[in-house]
Amino acid sequence: MNVHFIAIGGAAMHNLAIALHNKGYQVTGSDDEIFDPSKSRLESKGLLPEAYGWFPEKITADLDAVVLGMHAKADNPELLKAQELGLKIYSYPEFLYEQSKHKTRVVIGGSHGKTTITSMILHVMNYHDIDVDFMVGAQLEGFDVMVKLTDDNDFIVLEGDEYLSSPIDRRPKFHLYQPNIALLSGIAWDHINVFPTFDNYVEQFKIFVDSIVKGGSISYNAEDEALKRVVEASENTIRKLPYYTPEYTVEDGETLLETPEGPLPIEVFGKHNLNNLAGAKWICQHMGVDEDDFYEAIATFKGASKRLEKITEGKTSVAYKDFAHSPSKVSATTTAMKEQYPDKTVVACLELHTYSSLNAEFLKEYKGALDAADVAVVFYSPHAVKIKQLEEVTHQQIADAFERDDLIIYTDPESFKDYLFSQDFTNKALLLMSSGNYGGLDFNTVKSIIK
Template structure:
């Protein structure tokens, strides 16, 4: 098959392109800008466009399909040409469904935790050499790509994102997968540029639960009130399997999972990650992995990229970075690090970087999110607010929103870095939470200030 990608450089899109090239498809693509690591990975497989931009001449009748990424605009010249020629145009999730409609589809949904749970499942299956197709939102140790597609595998494990499918398909991605086996980890309002009210956001998860194939199953976090309500109210004839956080203890900076065979050390930590682990166990058992084999494998799971990723460690100091940006994720991640290192000073730095987090009306959702931090720092860029065409927010609004009089707020990246690198990190834990990079922070440089 000949497939053309419009906006091939995105994290998800370039991984799908690599997966189809690996499968033997003829793949081409376009984009107006491509950053690393996408650029280097596409170049290595001969898929990097010769020049950046949109070229209608690339859209020809001999294409079997066009895959449209979210980065493209509805008036994209290549999209308009594909529509004019009557070519089959897929969104990213539509194409994944097309590739998996004859497989058992396992879909992991939730406002938070879905990448980690999907990663845990894939780690366990890979550990036991159980072959499945997959799509996950983070790079994993032992996996070449974030997307893998075959003709022969019976199962596909999909991370179910609730964001929109494409510029011309406003349905959330996870509505298109029609799972046989599903999981719902948590519901906390996000993506307010698309879902302006919580009720509107909540409705997307109701639709997801109702989209599960009749006779299928859903594992759900019964400790999340909204998840419990949504799943238990659904009249879809499916099996409903509740899970909760397993028992665990923390000793000297080490989390021990309490299993039937006794306490077991694990690499991940925090109540939210232990809850994620419990959900992953249910799914793995659905796929045929027994409990003992699950525990054997999960003990070697070090986490998904950018999810509580340890970036530096000294004798009395440790530093983590995390993708957390929504209020529920920020609170869960901050609490997890403090629980893991209760006797160390926790310095928690958060970058407000996304559309939702920079919205003046949404800021109040962050109240209490950094309470467990001994020292709380927030960085945001007024320039980013202008780019997103949002109403200006003041430092006073941010301080009031978080509910901390001692909140340190920075808008200048150089000032933020100067303050960070001049801190005394003795007997401390540093947590850097962002989906950006604090205006140009080199995370590798943290190793230099943490010391040995």
């Protein structure tokens, strides 16, 4: 097949392009800007466009398919040319479905934890040399790509994102996969620029449950009341399999998972991650891995990139970074840090970076999200607010939203960095939560302050 990617530089798009190239497809692409690691990866495969920009002349009748990325706009010159020629135009999830419609599709969805659960499943499969196709939203240890497609593998494991499919397809991505085996980890309102009300957001999960192939199954976190209501109300003829957080203890900074064979030391920590582990176990069992083999493999799982990822550790202090940005994720991650390091002072730094978190109306959802931290710091950039064309969020609005009298707030990147590097981190646990980089913080420099 001859496939062209409009906006090939995206995190998901470039991985799909490489997967098709590895499968023997003829792949071309365009983008107006491409950054590392996408740039280096595309270059290594000979897929990096010779020049940045949009070139309608690349769109010809010889193309079997065009894959349209979210970074492109609806009036993109290459898209318009493809439409004019009547070419088959796929969104990213549509194309993944097309590649996997004859496989058993395993889809992992939920407002939080889906990347970690998908990563756990793939780690277990890799540990036991079980070859599966996959798409995951983070770089995993032991994997050189985030998308793998073959003609031979029976299973494909897909991270099911609820965000929009493409500029011309406003359906959430996970509506398009039609899973045989599904998992939902929870529902916590997010993406308010697309789903303006909680009810509207919940509706997307109802549609997902109803999209599961008849006779298929849904494993779901039964501790999430909103999710439980959605799954139990569905009239789809599928098996409904609840899961719960397993028993565990924390001793001397080590998490021990209770198993039939006794306590098992594991690398990940926090109630939310133990809950994720329970979901991953059920899915692996559906895929033919028995319980004992799951436990053997999961003991070596160190976590997905940017999900409670340890930056560095000193004699008395430690630092982690995490992708957490929504209120539920911030609360779960901060609580996990305090539970893991009860004898250390937990310093939690949150950057408000996403559309939702920078919205004055949505801010109140963060009430109590940082309560588990001993020291709580919030950073946001007024520049980011302007770029997203939102009304300016004030210092007072943030203070009021978190309802924490001792909350430290910074709006200037240099002031935040000065604060961070002036602290004595003896016997402290630093947690940096952001989907950005605090206005230019090099996370590697944090190693210098951890003793």
